[in-house]
Amino acid sequence: MGKATVIPFGPQHPVLPEPLHLDLVVQDEKVIEAIPQIGFVHRGLEKLVETRDYNQFLYVCERICGICAAGHSIGYAETVERLMGVEIPKRAEYLRVIWHELSRVHSHLLWLGLAADAFGFESMFMHAWRLRERVLDLFEKTTGGRVILSVVKVGGVHRDIDANQMSEIIHVLDGIMADYRKIVDTLLTDYSVKNRTVGVGTLSHEEAFALSMVGPFARASNVNNDVRCLGNGAYGDLSDFQPIMDAQGDCYARVKVRCLEVLQSIEIIKELAAKIPAGEISVNVKGAPAEGAEVCNVLEQPRGECYYYARGNGTKNLERMRIRTPTSQNIAGMVAALKGCDLADVNMVVLTIDPCISCTER
Amino acid sequence: MSGFKLGGMTIGSVFKKPETLLYPFEQKQAPAGLRGHVIVDLSMCVFCGICQKRCPADAIAVDKAAGTWAIDDFACVQCACCVKECPKNCLLMEPSPSAVGTSKAPRVFVVGSMR
Numbered sequence: 503m504g505k506a507t508v509i510p511f512g513p514q515h516p517v518l519p520e521p522l523h524l525d526l527v528v529q530d531e532k533v534i535e536a537i538p539q540i541g542f543v544h545r546g547l548e549k550l551v552e553t554r555d556y557n558q559f560l561y562v563c564e565r566i567c568g569i570c571a572a573g574h575s576i577g578y579a580e581t582v583e584r585l586m587g588v589e590i591p592k593r594a595e596y597l598r599v600i601w602h603e604l605s606r607v608h609s610h611l612l613w614l615g616l617a618a619d620a621f622g623f624e625s626m627f628m629h630a631w632r633l634r635e636r637v638l639d640l641f642e643k644t645t646g647g648r649v650i651l652s653v654v655k656v657g658g659v660h661r662d663i664d665a666n667q668m669s670e671i672i673h674v675l676d677g678i679m680a681d682y683r684k685i686v687d688t689l690l691t692d693y694s695v696k697n698r699t700v701g702v703g704t705l706s707h708e709e710a711f712a713l714s715m716v717g718p719f720a721r722a723s724n725v726n727n728d729v730r731c732l733g734n735g736a737y738g739d740l741s742d743f744q745p746i747m748d749a750q751g752d753c754y755a756r757v758k759v760r761c762l763e764v765l766q767s768i769e770i771i772k773e774l775a776a777k778i779p780a781g782e783i784s785v786n787v788k789g790a791p792a793e794g795a796e797v798c799n800v801l802e803q804p805r806g807e808c809y810y811y812a813r814g815n816g817t818k819n820l821e822r823m824r825i826r827t828p829t830s831q832n833i834a835g836m837v838a839a840l841k842g843c844d845l846a847d848v849n850m851v852v853l854t855i856d857p858c859i860s861c862t863e864r
Numbered sequence: 865m866s867g868f869k870l871g872g873m874t875i876g877s878v879f880k881k882p883e884t885l886l887y888p889f890e891q892k893q894a895p896a897g898l899r900g901h902v903i904v905d906l907s908m909c910v911f912c913g914i915c916q917k918r919c920p921a922d923a924i925a926v927d928k929a930a931g932t933w934a935i936d937d938f939a940c941v942q943c944a945c946c947v948k949e950c951p952k953n954c955l956l957m958e959p960s961p962s963a964v965g966t967s968k969a970p971r972v973f974v975v976g977s978m979r
């Protein structure tokens with residue numbers, strides 16, 4: 503048995519897109535403990551509710567995370583609408599879910615590229631990002647922004663997607679689907695990928711459950727906590743929604759679940775595009791949240807369940823806005839998965855759990 | 865074997881139209897409705913200050929007495945809130961990005977000018 507050594511990992515590291523610091527206690531190339539540290543990008547966004555009214559705060563909320571921007575604006579708008587008892591038109595609910603699922607496709611493709619790059623699969627990285635670019639172009643055409651969409655408002659959405667644009671979305675998604683299937687087949691059957699991921703960083707069902715993990719990473723350990731099953735908004739109108747699960751709990755299972763979710767999201771968009779009702783896209787929201795009124799809301803972000811809590815104080819500014827992001831739940835799981843893995847596998851475990859530190863610190 | 869499949873895709877892309885543009889010889893057309901930068905037509909502005917009040921980034925300064933309307937492009941987050949809220953429809957979102965700034969000072973417009 504060699505002597506235990508501490509190796510610092512991050513906050514700036516080639517495989518880490520996010521500023522996360524890990525102190526890896528290593529013995530004979532095996533990680534015996536990982537001590538995480540965050541706090542490098544705290545921006546104090548929740549405090550801004552005191553100086554921005556509930557309409558303006560939507561734009562702040564949207565900037566919590568670049569990748570989940572659509573999700574955060576939808577989650578926040580839904581929370582405030584519940585707080586004020588506003589019912590939004592059905593068409594707006596459908597449009598929100600279509601954009602949200604498109605953002606899931608873009609988020610998963612971005613992650614797939616980064617993960618492929620981390621285990622040395624450069625051409626896969628190029629292909630994944632090439633496909634992601636098409637989704638960003640769709641955002642650009644339908645919302646006016648590529649990453650920060652600014653299309654949601656309290657009471658509905660700002661823009662409609664007309665029939666032409668809708669058929670273009672379907673057409674582009676069909677094109678993505680054809681290429682994506684090839685990429686995913688390659689990734690999931692390649693033996694070098696399997697060598698690096700199968701049996702690495704395993705989290706059992708019990709562990710994932712006890713550590714309250716969320717999102718695709720929990721589903722890879724057979725913990726079903728997909729918030730989309732609650733049927734909020736247009737999700738309730740889906741004919742059949744079955745979350746993608748896996749029982750293995752290792753890096754391979756996490757990669758697989760996330761890969762398959764892209765295909766599922768494309769199916770959801772197609773179904774909703776076919777079913778979308780005609781009508782208004784927003785309602786006027788007047789007044790302010792009542793004093794003491796409080797509400798909570800959950801939304802399935804690309805990385806998992808995101809929880810929103812808001813309390814009103816009778817003015818246009820909210821008294822409190824609290825957001826618990828998926829990564830703050832998953833860091834504990836990541837530390838557990840790192841225990842006992844090889845030093846060379848640390849990047850695989852971190853990337854398959856895909857922490858988003860900007861979200862977590864807000 | 866699966867590596868060959870991706871290799872096939874990569875070789876296939878040699879014969880396909882490229883996914884990227886040969887910038888700066890080819891430039892991407894900005895789609896209509898892209899939120900590039902804010903422009904103002906002061907001939908219609910009544911200096912009500914609504915745009916300033918609604919802006920989440922405090923990027924606009926309206927001065928009724930001096931007859932000026934100013935926007936700080938470095939603070940503006942292109943949310944288009946001001947454009948939607950202006951009662952006189954004198955604000956517009958131009959699809960192209962704003963010109964590269966040479967100073968950090970806000971762009972100031974005086975009555976009678978339009979850009």
Ligand code: SF4
Pocket residue numbers: 904908909910911912913914915916926949950951952953954955
């Ligand atoms: S809201 Fe419109 S009319 Fe009022 S000050 Fe701003 S630009 Fe002028």
Ligand code: SF4
Pocket residue numbers: 902918919920921922923924935939940941942943944945946947
């Ligand atoms: S686009 Fe948004 S941030 Fe920019 S000036 Fe208008 S309201 Fe302010």
